[in-house]
Amino acid sequence: MRDSMTVDPIGALVNGGDWACAHADENGLATVCEELAALVDPRLSKRAAQIAGLVFADMAEATGAWSELSRMLRGEGGWMTERGVGSRLAISDPDG
Numbered sequence: 001m002r003d004s005m006t007v008d009p010i011g012a013l014v015n016g017g018d019w020a021c022a023h024a025d026e027n028g029l030a031t032v033c034e035e036l037a038a039l040v041d042p043r044l045s046k047r048a049a050q051i052a053g054l055v056f057a058d059m060a061e062a063t064g065a066w067s068e069l070s071r072m073l074r075g076e077g078g079w080m081t082e083r084g085v086g087s088r089l090a091i092s093d094p095d096g
Helices: 009-022 026-037 042-054 059-074
Strands: none
Touching: 009 026, 009 059, 026 042, 026 059, 042 059
Protein backbone atom coordinates (compact mmCIF):
# COMPACT_ATOMS: atom_id res chain seq x y z
CA MET A 1 0.00 0.00 0.00
CA ARG A 2 1.24 3.48 -0.83
CA ASP A 3 1.96 5.84 1.98
CA SER A 4 -0.64 8.62 1.90
CA MET A 5 2.19 11.16 2.15
CA THR A 6 4.00 9.86 -0.93
CA VAL A 7 3.84 12.28 -3.85
CA ASP A 8 3.53 10.84 -7.34
CA PRO A 9 6.04 13.00 -9.25
CA ILE A 10 4.54 12.45 -12.69
CA GLY A 11 1.00 13.04 -11.48
CA ALA A 12 2.04 16.19 -9.65
CA LEU A 13 3.83 17.48 -12.76
CA VAL A 14 0.86 16.76 -15.03
CA ASN A 15 -1.44 18.61 -12.62
CA GLY A 16 1.07 21.45 -12.47
CA GLY A 17 1.24 21.65 -16.24
CA ASP A 18 -2.54 21.81 -16.47
CA TRP A 19 -2.55 24.59 -13.87
CA ALA A 20 0.18 26.49 -15.71
CA CYS A 21 -1.80 26.34 -18.94
CA ALA A 22 -5.00 27.47 -17.23
CA HIS A 23 -3.18 30.47 -15.78
CA ALA A 24 -1.02 31.24 -18.84
CA ASP A 25 2.08 30.68 -16.71
CA GLU A 26 4.89 30.34 -19.25
CA ASN A 27 7.64 29.75 -16.71
CA GLY A 28 5.55 27.17 -14.89
CA LEU A 29 4.76 25.16 -18.02
CA ALA A 30 8.37 25.28 -19.21
CA THR A 31 9.60 24.05 -15.83
CA VAL A 32 7.01 21.26 -15.69
CA CYS A 33 7.98 20.07 -19.18
CA GLU A 34 11.68 20.13 -18.39
CA GLU A 35 11.18 18.11 -15.20
CA LEU A 36 8.72 15.72 -16.81
CA ALA A 37 11.17 15.01 -19.63
CA ALA A 38 13.47 13.27 -17.14
CA LEU A 39 10.73 10.89 -15.98
CA VAL A 40 9.00 9.60 -19.09
CA ASP A 41 9.71 7.43 -22.11
CA PRO A 42 12.28 8.99 -24.49
CA ARG A 43 9.68 9.77 -27.17
CA LEU A 44 7.48 11.60 -24.69
CA SER A 45 10.55 13.19 -23.20
CA LYS A 46 11.32 14.65 -26.62
CA ARG A 47 7.76 16.00 -26.89
CA ALA A 48 7.93 17.54 -23.43
CA ALA A 49 11.22 19.23 -24.33
CA GLN A 50 9.68 20.56 -27.56
CA ILE A 51 6.81 22.06 -25.60
CA ALA A 52 9.24 23.64 -23.13
CA GLY A 53 11.02 25.29 -26.06
CA LEU A 54 7.76 26.47 -27.62
CA VAL A 55 6.29 28.10 -24.52
CA PHE A 56 7.97 31.49 -24.84
CA ALA A 57 7.47 31.73 -28.60
CA ASP A 58 3.81 30.71 -28.73
CA MET A 59 2.02 29.95 -25.47
CA ALA A 60 -1.25 29.17 -27.25
CA GLU A 61 0.39 26.48 -29.38
CA ALA A 62 2.31 25.17 -26.38
CA THR A 63 -0.95 24.90 -24.44
CA GLY A 64 -2.51 22.84 -27.23
CA ALA A 65 0.53 20.58 -27.38
CA TRP A 66 0.51 20.24 -23.59
CA SER A 67 -3.16 19.26 -23.68
CA GLU A 68 -2.33 16.37 -26.01
CA LEU A 69 0.62 15.25 -23.90
CA SER A 70 -1.40 15.55 -20.70
CA ARG A 71 -4.17 13.36 -22.13
CA MET A 72 -1.61 10.76 -23.15
CA LEU A 73 -0.08 10.72 -19.69
CA ARG A 74 -3.45 10.51 -17.96
CA GLY A 75 -4.80 7.86 -20.34
CA GLU A 76 -4.33 4.12 -20.52
CA GLY A 77 -0.70 3.26 -19.89
CA GLY A 78 -0.21 6.53 -18.05
CA TRP A 79 1.64 7.09 -14.83
CA MET A 80 -0.88 5.15 -12.70
CA THR A 81 0.08 1.65 -13.83
CA GLU A 82 1.62 -1.44 -12.31
CA ARG A 83 5.02 -0.09 -13.41
CA GLY A 84 5.02 1.98 -10.24
CA VAL A 85 5.63 5.56 -9.29
CA GLY A 86 8.48 7.31 -11.01
CA SER A 87 9.12 4.61 -13.60
CA ARG A 88 9.85 5.65 -17.16
CA LEU A 89 6.64 5.37 -19.10
CA ALA A 90 6.31 3.35 -22.26
CA ILE A 91 3.45 5.09 -24.02
CA SER A 92 3.24 4.97 -27.79
CA ASP A 93 4.09 8.21 -29.54
CA PRO A 94 1.24 9.47 -31.76
CA ASP A 95 3.80 10.65 -34.33
CA GLY A 96 5.31 7.29 -34.91
